Amino acid sequence: MSDLEDSSQPRLAAGCRWAGEGENRTLVYPEGALRLQETAQAILERCDGQRTFEQIVQELAVAYNASDPAKIRQDAVAFLERLRQKRLVDF
Amino acid sequence: MTDAALALIAEITHRCPLHCVYCSNPLQMVSSALELTTQEWESVFEQSAKLGILHVHLSGGEPLAREDLTRLVKSAHACGLYTNLITSGIGLSERRWDELVADGLDHIQLSFQDSREVGANWIAGARAHAKKLEIATTVRRSRVAFTINMVVHRQNVDHLEEMIALAESLQPERLEIAHTQYYGWAWKNADRLLPTREQVLESLEKIAAAQKRLEGKIRIDAVVPDYYARFPKACMGGWGRRQLLIDPSGTVLPCHAAAVIPGLQFENVRDHPLEWIWRESDSFRRFRGENWMPEPCRSCDRRTEDFGGCRCQAFMIAGDAASTDPVCSLAPTHSLVEQKLAQVNSAAAAAPNQTTPVLPFEQERFWTYRPNPK
Numbered sequence: 119m120s121d122l123e124d125s126s127q128p129r130l131a132a133g134c135r136w137a138g139e140g141e142n143r144t145l146v147y148p149e150g151a152l153r154l155q156e157t158a159q160a161i162l163e164r165c166d167g168q169r170t171f172e173q174i175v176q177e178l179a180v181a182y183n184a185s186d187p188a189k190i191r192q193d194a195v196a197f198l199e200r201l202r203q204k205r206l207v208d209f
Numbered sequence: 210m211t212d213a214a215l216a217l218i219a220e221i222t223h224r225c226p227l228h229c230v231y232c233s234n235p236l237q238m239v240s241s242a243l244e245l246t247t248q249e250w251e252s253v254f255e256q257s258a259k260l261g262i263l264h265v266h267l268s269g270g271e272p273l274a275r276e277d278l279t280r281l282v283k284s285a286h287a288c289g290l291y292t293n294l295i296t297s298g299i300g301l302s303e304r305r306w307d308e309l310v311a312d313g314l315d316h317i318q319l320s321f322q323d324s325r326e327v328g329a330n331w332i333a334g335a336r337a338h339a340k341k342l343e344i345a346t347t348v349r350r351s352r353v354a355f356t357i358n359m360v361v362h363r364q365n366v367d368h369l370e371e372m373i374a375l376a377e378s379l380q381p382e383r384l385e386i387a388h389t390q391y392y393g394w395a396w397k398n399a400d401r402l403l404p405t406r407e408q409v410l411e412s413l414e415k416i417a418a419a420q421k422r423l424e425g426k427i428r429i430d431a432v433v434p435d436y437y438a439r440f441p442k443a444c445m446g447g448w449g450r451r452q453l454l455i456d457p458s459g460t461v462l463p464c465h466a467a468a469v470i471p472g473l474q475f476e477n478v479r480d481h482p483l484e485w486i487w488r489e490s491d492s493f494r495r496f497r498g499e500n501w502m503p504e505p506c507r508s509c510d511r512r513t514e515d516f517g518g519c520r521c522q523a524f525m526i527a528g529d530a531a532s533t534d535p536v537c538s539l540a541p542t543h544s545l546v547e548q549k550l551a552q553v554n555s556a557a558a559a560a561p562n563q564t565t566p567v568l569p570f571e572q573e574r575f576w577t578y579r580p581n582p583k
Contacts, residue, residue, distance in 0.1 A: 132382060133316045133354015137263060137289060144263065146291045148316045148354045148383055149430070151215070151263050205382045205428040 122171055122195050128209035129167030136163075147206055157182070161194050165207060171198075211449075211488045211497075213261040217290075218268055218454040218465075221250065221281065225271040226299045228334030228578040229322065231360055231395035231402060233465045234270065238582035239457040247277045249479070251284045253455060256483040258288040265290045270457070270582075273300035279308045286313025293318060295358075298344035299337055306347055316354040318385070319345060323365045324375040332364070334578040345379040356383040362402040363557065366412050373419045377427060384427050386416055388434035392466040392521060394579045401576065403553045409437045436546055440511060441518025441534035448496035448520060453487060461486045463493060466521040470530045496520050501531055505539045 122128070134147040143159065145152045154162065160181065164174045175194060179187040201207040223238040245253070254265065265285045272278055273296055285292050293316040294309070321341060323329035329338035348355055357376045361369060369386070376384045388409070391399050404412070413433070420429045435442045445452050445464045454462045459478040462468060468475065473495060476486045487493060495501065499512060506517040518534025526535040526545050533540040 131354070132352045135291075135315065137291065146263055146315075148293065148318075148356055149264070151291075202425050203428075205425075 122198055122209055124170060124172035126171045126209040127167050127169065128165040128171060128174075128198055128207055130162070130165060131206050131208045134206045145206070157193075158197060161197060162201075162207075165198070171209070212451065214257075214451065214453055214487055215262060216264040216266065216452045217253075217257045217262050218266045218452065219250065219253070220268050220270065220454060220456050221245075221272050221278070222274050222457050223270040223582045224274040225269055225297070225579075225581065226274070226335055227271065227297050227337055228580065229360075229394070230332055230334070230398045230576040230578060231362065231389045232579040233390070233393050233395070234579065235393055235456075235466065235468050236397070237468070238270075240583045241457075243458040244275075245455075245457065245459045245478070247280060249459065250281055253459075253478055253483065254281075254285045254288045254290060256478075258290055260484055260487060263291055264293060266293045266295055268295040271297055271299060273298075273305075279305065279312055282309055282314050283312035286315075291315050296320070297333075297337060298341045298348075299335075301344050301347070303347050306344075306351070310351045310353055314353055316356065317348055318356040318358050319348065319381075320358045320360070321372070321375065322360070324368065324372040325365075328365060334576075342379075349380050354383070355381040356385055357381045358385040358387060360387050360389055361404075361412060362389045363404045363408060363553075364401070366404050366408050369412050369415050370419075373415070373429075377423065381427060384423075384429045385432070386412075386429060387432035388412070390432070390434075391436070392469075392525075394577065396525060397577045399549075400553070400556075403436065403550070404434065405554050405557045406437060406550070409434055435518075435522075435534075435536045436550060438536060439538045441515050441522075441537045443515045444519035444522075444534075447516035449487070449493035450497065450516070453493075461490075461493075463496075464519075464521065467492075469521055470524050496531070503532055505541075506533050509539065 134145065136143060137146045138144050145154060160178060161174065164177060175187060175191045178190050184190050198207055222244055223234055224241055257265065267281065272294060282292050292314050294314060295318045298319050319341065321329065322332040326338045330336050357379060359372050359376065389395050389402050395402060416429060416431045423429060449463050454465060455478060456462065460475050461478060462475055473492045475492045476490045502512060502517050506512050518537055520530045522536065523532045523534050524530035527542040532542060535542040535546050537543065
């Protein structure tokens, strides 16, 4: 199993998709659903299989005006690894 | 305030080409003449989405036995529901599969009765195993969430590792290993299906090892056998709290087995709006919340976790649906479960396990197979 690298192109796993809009935006998947916090949602919305992980981190750093992009990267790695263990994200 | 329903189990038909000896369908099945029409199910899906339901599990019987299944998936998808097909696979041609995928199927859950063909067909009462293997290959060609479901019990759990290996070779995202739950037909066959204590403990170790080994590749969800647990399962996440089931004729139930409980009248979507049935009907309010609870549940810290366990099990084992689930080690009726398990464990010790199926002419005496509805 490969690690999450800058060149990885994470995407939602099969059968995992968004439902609802705005406040009701929910990630739905086999046997479950998650309503995510704003930053978690911002990461996952960008996991479209097109953007590289490096691009995603850069976009987040800009969007959140981050002084410490390394911290953002670290948090995003931990988050996406956790979702991969639950088979919600592929990369 | 009533909690929001999250999932609908739509038992769209009780017809099925398989006759599994642990089928969760009620003993009194619904005949095809009484099944809801396409339009009636479409109305149910619309009402469900308005109620806030996210997932619809299309189940049966065998849902593929309904010729309008693809249209039902399309309609449920159009309402914004997450669609899951719970199936044996029998009746799924490549063309039908492609249509289901194109029309918005999100997830398929395909059952296997065993890793060994003879044993699998023996449990199913039908020659289905080889066909299922073909269908799994067809399914995996699409990017749809794929779960393999394997039900385990005394007759097959000894080769659980072989069953896990079969599942692994079919490349699902998810594997559900479910110890049989003793309702419906499984309850009728419980003496042949209940595993020994040793088998249960061994199976839990094997599952834990496979979970670790396959982490990030296949997610393994296990359903434990509550007869051997200290505390009951949170059946359906609590009565009328998260899920509802609609049978083929439109009767709305809080779970698969609730029709066995005497004295409750379950309402039908042909007579009432789904929202009223969920929020207001007597049957859904009967065991909702904590007011119905007896001791020791009423003062137990676990009451918000397991909701007193399963009402059907309380009725089936202890004769009172409003009593604590007898599988709970704190239940006053727990000795009934212990007696049953003592019988199973001593019988299994005296006579080795039936590792090869009995001869065909003896099968009817060994099991009660689930028949088809009239």
